[in-house]
Structure formats: structure tokens, C-alpha cells
Amino acid sequence: MSFFDDLQNDLLEAIEMEKGNIPLTERKGMPAKTYYVADDDKELLNQIVEIRKSEHMTQSQVADLIGSKQQVISRMETGENSPSLKLFNSVVNALGYELRIEKKMVSA
Numbered sequence: 319m320s321f322f323d324d325l326q327n328d329l330l331e332a333i334e335m336e337k338g339n340i341p342l343t344e345r346k347g348m349p350a351k352t353y354y355v356a357d358d359d360k361e362l363l364n365q366i367v368e369i370r371k372s373e374h375m376t377q378s379q380v381a382d383l384i385g386s387k388q389q390v391i392s393r394m395e396t397g398e399n400s401p402s403l404k405l406f407n408s409v410v411n412a413l414g415y416e417l418r419i420e421k422k423m424v425s426a
Contacts, residue, residue, distance in 0.1 A: 324404060331403055360397060366406075367395050369413050383412040 335342055345352040370380060377391040384405075391409065393399040401409070410417055 327404055328402065359400065363395060363397060363401075366409060366413070369415065370395075373413055375413070380409055380412050384408040 370377070376388075377395070378388040381388045381391050386405070386408075390399075390405070394401040394405065394409070407417055
């Protein structure tokens with residue numbers, strides 16, 4: 319992806335956050351207002367860690383595959399930083415998986 323594609327994706331994600339479609343939580347004790355994606359993403363990140371380990375891959379190997387640094391993967395896995403959709407998708411692809419959106423089955 320080019321710089322402009324990345325920028326466009328980031329802006330679209332910001333719009334969804336502004337609309338409230340991506341819930342944010344304010345992080346207290348920061349010098350400026352800082353928000354992060356709510357804890358709902360922890361389960362998903364835990365699944366990514368489990369997949370990485372089951373594939374016998376290190377954080378460094380995943381980082382190399384996506385052109386990043388091991389520290390980025392570590393921060394994502396520990397929840398220190400909430401990953402962008404681009405980073406998350408890159409990691410999922412590097413692990414040999416794909417993201418899909420499926421309609422929920424709603425019981426009446």
C-alpha cells in the first residue's frame with residue numbers, strides 16, 4: 319500500500335471513531351487527552367498470540383514478514399498500543415489467516 323492508501327485508511331478509521339462505531343475509552347493520567355479502543359479487543363489479540371505460538375513463530379519473525387519491528391508486535395500483543403487495522407490485518411496475513419466480517423445470527 320502507498321502512503322496515500324495508508325492515510326486514507328487511517329482517515330476512514332478516524333471517521334468511524336468519531337461516529338462512535340469504534341468505541342474509545344479515555345486513558346487517564348496522560349498529559350493530553352488520550353483515547354484507546356476499549357478492552358473488547360483483548361480477546362482478539364489473545365487469539366492472535368495463540369495462533370502465532372501455534373505456528374511456532376516468534377514476534378521477530380512476524381515483524382520481519384510485515385516489514386516492522388519486534389517491539390511493535392510486542393506492544394500490540396500486550397495491549398500497550400492498540401493496533402491500527404492495517405497492522406492487525408498485516409499480522410493476520412503473515413500468520414496465514416484472513417479477516418472476514420460475517421453477519422450475526424440474531425435470535426428473535
